[in-house]
Amino acid sequence: MSFCHGLDAIEAAVHRDIDRAAQDCSRVIAVAVKRGATAVSDETEMTFAGLLVLADPLRSDAKETLQYLEREGVHPVMVTGDTKETAAHVSKTLGLEGSVVCPKDVAVASLPSDAFAQTAAFAEVLPEDKLALVTRAEAQYVVAVTGDGVNDLPAVRKADVGIAVANAVDALKDVADIVLLDSGIGVMQTALVEARKIFFRLYNYSVYRISESFRLIVTALVLGIVIKGFPLTPVEIILLAFLNDIPIITLAFDKVKRVDRPADLRPRTRFELGTLFGLVGVANSLGLYFLLANGLHLTLPLIQTAFFLKLTVSGHMLIYVAHTQERWWRYLPARSVIIATTVTQLIATGLAVGGVFVSAIPLSLAAFVWVWAFLWMQVTEAGKGAHRQIFERGQALASHAM
Numbered sequence: 205m206s207f208c209h210g211l212d213a214i215e216a217a218v219h220r221d222i223d224r225a226a227q228d229c230s231r232v233i234a235v236a237v238k239r240g241a242t243a244v245s246d247e248t249e250m251t252f253a254g255l256l257v258l259a260d261p262l263r264s265d266a267k268e269t270l271q272y273l274e275r276e277g278v279h280p281v282m283v284t285g286d287t288k289e290t291a292a293h294v295s296k297t298l299g300l301e302g303s304v305v306c307p308k309d310v311a312v313a314s315l316p317s318d319a320f321a322q323t324a325a326f327a328e329v330l331p332e333d334k335l336a337l338v339t340r341a342e343a344q345y346v347v348a349v350t351g352d353g354v355n356d357l358p359a360v361r362k363a364d365v366g367i368a369v370a371n372a373v374d375a376l377k378d379v380a381d382i383v384l385l386d387s388g389i390g391v392m393q394t395a396l397v398e399a400r401k402i403f404f405r406l407y408n409y410s411v412y413r414i415s416e417s418f419r420l421i422v423t424a425l426v427l428g429i430v431i432k433g434f435p436l437t438p439v440e441i442i443l444l445a446f447l448n449d450i451p452i453i454t455l456a457f458d459k460v461k462r463v464d465r466p467a468d469l470r471p472r473t474r475f476e477l478g479t480l481f482g483l484v485g486v487a488n489s490l491g492l493y494f495l496l497a498n499g500l501h502l503t504l505p506l507i508q509t510a511f512f513l514k515l516t517v518s519g520h521m522l523i524y525v526a527h528t529q530e531r532w533w534r535y536l537p538a539r540s541v542i543i544a545t546t547v548t549q550l551i552a553t554g555l556a557v558g559g560v561f562v563s564a565i566p567l568s569l570a571a572f573v574w575v576w577a578f579l580w581m582q583v584t585e586a587g588k589g590a591h592r593q594i595f596e597r598g599q600a601l602a603s604h605a606m
Contacts, residue, residue, distance in 0.1 A: 226289045272393050273396070287328060360379060414474065
């Protein structure tokens with residue numbers, strides 16, 4: 205505007221139009237003209253022609269996506285290089301609640317701990333400000349950052365989760381943890397849901413794996429000390445490993461109950477549950493062995509086959525207990541898991557009764573093993589319920605103490 209002449213009468217109106225355009229999230233370019241031989245080299249005393257207003261509309265799914273993230277326990281904060289007025293208008297349009305802060309007005313390092321929860325947007329931000337904001341936020345939160353340009357690269361790389369949008373520059377995609385393939389950020393809804401499902405599947409699998417390993421290792425140790433051996437033949441060990449692997453593969457597609465808040469890793473709880481299930485499994489295995497050997501006085505080949513069947517059936521029944529915090533019959537696994545466990549249990553039963561690769565056992569003994577495994581499954585379920593009550597009581601006491 206300083207290059208133009210004759211603006212005294214309209215200057216206030218021009219600035220008013222510029223401010224109004226900024227509030228509407230539009231960019232403004234002032235156009236001026238000059239005629240004459242020196243027009244190219246001398247850019248003074250030009251005649252103001254008008255304003256070009258360039259609109260940059262928000263995506264239609266932006267507000268819905270941000271509201272979804274908020275409901276899911278993810279607090280979105282806008283970080284932009286645009287003016288404070290533009291940031292205020294955009295944040296209001298998107299439904300972001302809180303103030304608009306400019307890093308030039310306040311030192312990022314001195315922001316209070318609740319600043320991000322009370323802020324809708326940071327405006328007039330430089331690339332170094334973005335990095336400083338991420339560093340400050342990571343002191344208290346798990347931070348995810350999205351971006352598309354080179355100026356976003358330091359912040360995206362520093363964040364706990366760096367996300368590059370579909371049209372981001374290659375350099376940003378190289379440092380990002382997640383690259384969105386669809387335009388916009390609406391796909392983050394799906395990414396969030398699937399990530400939490402994967403987390404719970406891994407959580408449930410880790411509990412199951414800890415308990416199974418504990419059961420087999422401790423049982424083998426005890427029986428190795430007592431009877432100087434282990435009641436399985438090499439072929440039965442191979443069959444057991446093969447039949448266990450099939451249901452484990454389907455756990456990758458197991459259904460889980462998704463929560464609307466980020467999940468806690470709870471390594472102590474996982475270890476406690478895994479150990480608890482493992483101890484029940486040890487008691488189950490040792491009890492069956494000594495019952496068959498000392499109570500029913502069966503021969504070693506029959507004991508070996510019955511023990512092989514018990515380990516297969518009980519191990520697969522444990523999946524039903526370990527995959528949910530609810531009672532196992534109230535929240536069954538996915539159909540693929542049910543089919544896999546049922547088929548492998550029937551195969552193990554067929555091998556045991558038919559004497560394929562193992563010594564044949566009577567059908568009555570196989571039925572007894574199934575009943576035995578099912579009853580101990582309920583013992584495991586009872587232990588899970590008791591552990592949950594103790595855990596919830598501890599949380600309530602801790603909350604009351606605070």
